[in-house]
Each structure stands twice: as C-alpha cells, then as structure tokens.
Amino acid sequence: MDRKYVDFRLAPDDLTAIRFGISPGHELCHAVRALQHPDRHPLLWGWLRAVRGRIPNEHFDVLSLIIRDEGYFPDFLTTTPAWDTSPADEAERLATIPPARFDLDMHKVLARSTGSRAAAVQRMIDHPDQARAMIARAWAAVWDAAVAPVWPQLERLLRADIAVRSRRIAIVGIGATVGDLHPRVQWHDGAVRVELSLHSEVLDCRGTGLVLVPSVMARTGCMVLTEPPAQPTLFYPAQGVTESWARDAASAERALSALLGPARAQILLTADEARTTSAVARDSGLAASTASHHLTVLREAGLITSTRAANRVLHVRSPLGEALLGGHSGG
Template sequence: MTTRHPVGGGGGTLEIEFTLEDVARTRFAVSPLWEVVASVRVLKAADSHDLHRSWVEQVRPMLAAAKLDPAPLFDLVSVPTVGIPGVLVPPPTTPQPSLEVELTTLRATPLAQLSTTKSAHLPEAMAALRADPERELARLADTIAAYWEVALAPYWPRLSALLQGDIAHRAHRFAEGGAHALLDSLDPQLTWDTGTLQLPNRFTSGPRRLGGRGLLLVPSAFTWPRIFSTLADDEAVPTLRYPARGIGTLWDPPRASCSDALAGVLGRTRARLLAELTTPASTTDLARRLDITAGGVSQHLTAMRAAGLVNAHRTGRVVRYARTSVSEALVAANTTST
C-alpha cells in the first residue's frame, strides 16, 4: 500500500478523473484513527500549529502524567510529513466507525500489505512491524488506544460535532448544486473542472483515474492546512482527507453561562458544572471554580454521568470529566439562546 502524501506547498498538480460511476460512488466517512495520527503530527510540531495550541497545552501534561510510551505510534509519524504508512490509517469501512472498529482492521493487517508499504522515510519503524507483525501490530493498537483515552476521548464529542457538521454542510451543498458544488467547495486548494478534481501536490502530479471506485471524503480537525490523499491506481479505496469547516473556532471556549432554561431542568449547580466543562476538568478544579465542596461536585458529576451527560477519563491519578455529545448539544443550544 502506498503512503499518504500531503497536498500543497509547491510541486505539481494531481488531476483526479471522475467517471459517472465515480461520482455516484463518492461518499463521506469520519475516521477516529486518522484523527489520532493527524493529532500526533500536531503534537510533534506544535510550533507550526497555533490553531491547536490550547489543545496541545492541555494534552502534553496529561500524556506525561499518564506515563504512556508513545514510541510505537510516534515513530510511524514523521515531521515534517513526507508520507504516512498506509497500514497506520486504513480507510474507514463504515461512515462512522468507532476507534475500536478501526483498530480491529489495523490488528488484522495482512503481512503482504506490510511488505509492500513504502517506508523510505521510516525504515526502522516499519522494519519492526515486518519482523514480528502480530506482536508489533497489537502493541501499536494498544498504544493508539491508550493515547486516544488521554488525548482525544475527552474532546471527541466536540470534535465529532465539528466533523458531522462539516458533512451536513457538504450534503447541503450537494442538494443545492449537485456534485460540482460539493467537490468545488471542499477546500480552496481544490478545483473542479469538467469531471476532474485538481489539487496541488508537493510529491506527485498528473492524472489519477478512480476507475469506478469513487472517492472517500474524510473531514479532519487536525489535518489543516493540508490535504492528504491516497489515490494510487491499485488502491482499493481512493481517499481524500481534508480540513473540516470551523476549525478556527474549535477550541474557543463557549461563554460559560448557565441559562435559566437549562437550570430549570437540571438544577442550577449541575447546569453551572456543565457550563464550566468547556475543557476536561477534575473534581478539584470544578470545586475551586464554583466555590462548591469537592464532595458536592462529585455527587453531581456521578448523577450526570449516570444520565449520560458527562464521561470520566483517568490520567495517572487524576480523573477528568468531560461533556458527552448530548450535553455539548444542550449547552450549545442554551448558550445560543441566552
């Protein structure tokens, strides 16, 4: 399998040629595993990613506290990115796979695929995978799962809302103007013209025929400002990973207000707690901010966790609480109306 090449920054132009069958087979998917890999790129080159600085500043100490050995994952992600081994980011097989589903695919990577993955820029990391694929793939998957729990799981409701919102926006563009409007709107770097999607590429250029396979479009929070493509003629699922809309305000904390409507349903203290969880926080943090006893905060969080409004994530000895997708929507709706 070929590597994923970043798009943009000089070089030539890729010309992705669509047939009618390709247009009919073009679809969207979200990939938690891709977000893991793309976020590692951000962590390894944080100075180049001001957009995600607040996330980096929160996550780095949490990873240190978790005493996670990131080498099996980090060693496969080069910075600056020349290419990402295809084994690390298989295309999602469903529109909204869980990380567990994608890791099952990773663990089952055939030896033949490992042997054909290009890795001139990562010879040692790929050599280890090839030498003992069963052991090393399992080790890699376990590392990804541990990294996810600390670095992305507490933020996933917010990230997922961003990605799903992007897909909904693209669907609206398709409804208004068809495939032309959809493909032309994906990113300023992309241009649609008479059945061909053109995009600048630093490493390769020329035509790429989809051959009736269609194109899998994957919005990403951590990919900005680049586009990553997998477009080889022998690729089973040609894939384009592009920056999702709204990334510029992704980490902006919503106004921490407690609306009367939400307080009327949950009680004022619980509504205030949800409003404060703009980022994951511990019981001690929340008690200090709201001037409530830690025991009281714990009781409220336990009740809200049972109701599916918050999740708990352990980092070392500290348990941090975060909103779920349900409470993100509740807070967002009530913030907008106040």
C-alpha cells in the same frame, strides 16, 4: 517548478459518486503530529494544553516512529473512512492488519527514514507480528489519553461539516462543492483535482466513487489515498474549527447563555438528537408554549432545523448551530 496533481475522475452528474466518511485513525495521526510540533497548530493549542501532560511517552514514541512530522505515514492507519466508523472499529482493525499490507506500508516508511529511525523501522519489518501488536497497543493508549476525551466535540464538528457539504452538493453540484474544500482542491475537466508536492496521478473513480473525509486535527492541507485496497479518498480540513473547539462544556454553556439567554442556550446545547416540542419542554423544564417560542427563534436564526415525521415535528441542531457551539453539547 512543475505542479503535481492527483485527479480523481468522476461523472459530473452522478451525485452518488461522492460519499463522506469519518476517520478516527486520521485524527489520531495528526494529533501525534500536533504533539510533535505544537507551534505549527495554533487552532489546537487549547486541546494541546489539556492533554500534553497525560500522553504515555513509550506508546507515543512508537507512533512517532511511523508517523513523521510531515509527508507519508502508513496507509493502514487510515484506510477505512466510513460514515459510521468508530474508534473501536479502528482499534479492532489495527489488531489484525493484513501482513502484506503491513509489509508494503512499512517499507514505504523505511524508504523515507534514515539513521536510527530506519534501523527501528527495519526491526519492525523483521518482526511483523510483534510490531503490529505494539502499534495497536500504542494506538489505543495514545487515543485514550489524547483524543478520546474530546472525541464527542470533534465528531460533532466533523458531522456538521459533512452535513453542510452534502447539502451543498445537492444544491450546487459536485464541482462547486469540491472547489470550496481547500485552496489546493478544484473541479477540473470532470475530476476532483488535488495539488500535491511529490507526484501526479490520474484515477478513474467512475463506478467506485470518491470518499471525502473532513479533519479537525489536520489543519494545514489535504492528503489522499490512491492505492488499493483503499478506496480513493481525499482528506481535507473541516470548516468551523476555532481555537476554542476543545474548551470544556461549562465555559461553552456560559458563553452561549450570555449570547442567547439561558433557556435557548440549554435547548441548543441538548439538541444533538431530534426531539419533539413536548420532549424539549420536558427536558428543559419549560411549558410547551414557551419551548415552542424558543424553538421558533432558534429555527429562524438557522440554529435549529425542524422536520415533520408523521404527526410529529422533530427539532435538531443545524450545521450552523454546530459551528456556533464549537463542537460542544450538553450530552
């Protein structure tokens, strides 16, 4: 069988050709898929056990209608990944999906549907205003029940992945970095090449760039956005995701305390924002000299990074520290 590829052509020496984004919509779509088929997502079982009893069935059924268990789902659900995209941004955008975008994407869903699903999708197409409002309500309800409770942990894992990839691009370049995203992604002849199952395409991204978007909920492969108005986008599985990523904060703190000791565990857990040594000491109830010693140990272990700003030294959790926490913090 011939392999299919999407090539995102870039200038190999242009570090600005790559930017990173976060997509709450993409996370929710794959959360829906995980809830449809829990057996396919073992790294999400801890999260699934916690949320499965509180999913609003009526709203979940609306999303399940347009988010199949594999393959295409509407691009309008995931077309705005940016560094500062928030769940509130996504919800607001979904309430005002442009009619032409809605019609185009829903006809793609219709072409991939049969039987009662096709009939229900056709009714949505026939009544677009009602359907768009229904989808926006369903998105908000399922988000609040399924993803909002773990969004702080999930978002930290995403940002930790981005921090590692960004630093790697600066050190070893675009080619080596994208080749490490996923087995189906490689740098090939000036392009980010993604192996897909259904079609081949070449996009010239020089001048527009490519958005790389890590995902916690999507664990099995990569997805791409290639059609305007979306900017060329590649979604890939975030690194550092273990089966315990969604555990409660208390169990995470107990495990860290056993590994690092209570004082260092507490410092690491609360290091999601940059603080001075005196602030760390105050927040932890320690003497400044003791806090400084613990920060030195954590920094030498690669769990904390310290940078000078004017006459102050600020300490914050490193990507390695984020991975050790599994997405948890004390904040």
